[in-house]
Amino acid sequence: MSIQYLHTMVRVSDIDASLKFFCEGLGLKEVSRMDSEAGRFTLVFLATPEDVARMGGMPEGVNPTQTDIPMVELTYNWDPEEYSGGRNFGHLAYLVDDIYGAVERLQDLGVTINRPPRDGRMAFIRSPDGISVELLQKGEPLAPKEPWASAENIGVW
Numbered sequence: 351m352s353i354q355y356l357h358t359m360v361r362v363s364d365i366d367a368s369l370k371f372f373c374e375g376l377g378l379k380e381v382s383r384m385d386s387e388a389g390r391f392t393l394v395f396l397a398t399p400e401d402v403a404r405m406g407g408m409p410e411g412v413n414p415t416q417t418d419i420p421m422v423e424l425t426y427n428w429d430p431e432e433y434s435g436g437r438n439f440g441h442l443a444y445l446v447d448d449i450y451g452a453v454e455r456l457q458d459l460g461v462t463i464n465r466p467p468r469d470g471r472m473a474f475i476r477s478p479d480g481i482s483v484e485l486l487q488k489g490e491p492l493a494p495k496e497p498w499a500s501a502e503n504i505g506v507w
Contacts, residue, residue, distance in 0.1 A: 357395065357414070357421040358442055360481050361433050365392060365426040367478040372396050372422065375456045376444060376483070381421065382414040390428040397421045398444070433479060441474070441482035441507070449473060449487040450495055466501035470494055474507030482507045 362368040372378045378396040385392045395414040402408055405419045414421060422442060446452040449467045456475055457463055464482075465474035470492035473485045484507075 355420060357423045359423040359425055360442075360477070360479065361425045361427065361431075362477075362479050363426075363430070363433060364478055365394070365424065368424055368426075369394070370459065371461065371477050372424070375459050375461055376452075378422065381408045381419065392426040392428070394424040394426070395421045396424065441484050443484040443486060445488045446485050447488050449485060449492060450498060452485050453498070462504050463501070464505050464507040465503050466498045467492075468494065468499050468501065470498075476505070476507065 369380070373380065373396070377398065379399050379402065380394055381397050381402060382395040383392065397408075397419050401419050401421075405417065408414070408417065408419065414423075449470060449472075453463050453467055453473050453475070461475050463473060463475055465472070467473040467485070467487070471487045475483050475485070477483060
């Protein structure tokens with residue numbers, strides 16, 4: 351059997367807040383969007399600009415699940431629903447060039463840093479819908495830096 355990673359789907363209750371988190375906060379780019387009137391939902395596929403470039407770009411008119419670009423699929427159901435799951439979902443993980451710059455940008459957007467990057471290597475945050483997101487420093491960990499080195503955990507991740 352052959353298997354290949356395609357994407358991770360998360361259900362979101364506020365598409366605008368989620369896009370702000372994933373695009374402005376994490377730096378992902380929207381690569382595809384589909385609205386289904388009959389199904390009353392919107393699918394938005396997001397990827398890192400680096401992954402899109404590395405894979406040769408997003409071909410026009412191609413279903414995003416038929417590409418080799420790793421993505422996150424945001425599913426927004428038009429009829430309000432309450433979603434639960436949180437920790438049992440696990441988490442999304444992204445490699446970042448500067449862990450401190452990433453958490454500072456997210457904090458400036460009002461995102462709580464649940465597990466600060468005390469070690470210069472790893473942090474955890476949550477999306478507006480409670481999806482746990484791990485950020486990992488690319489390469490070697492950065493030297494410990496305040497205020498992060500002495501920051502306490504907030505909530506769960």
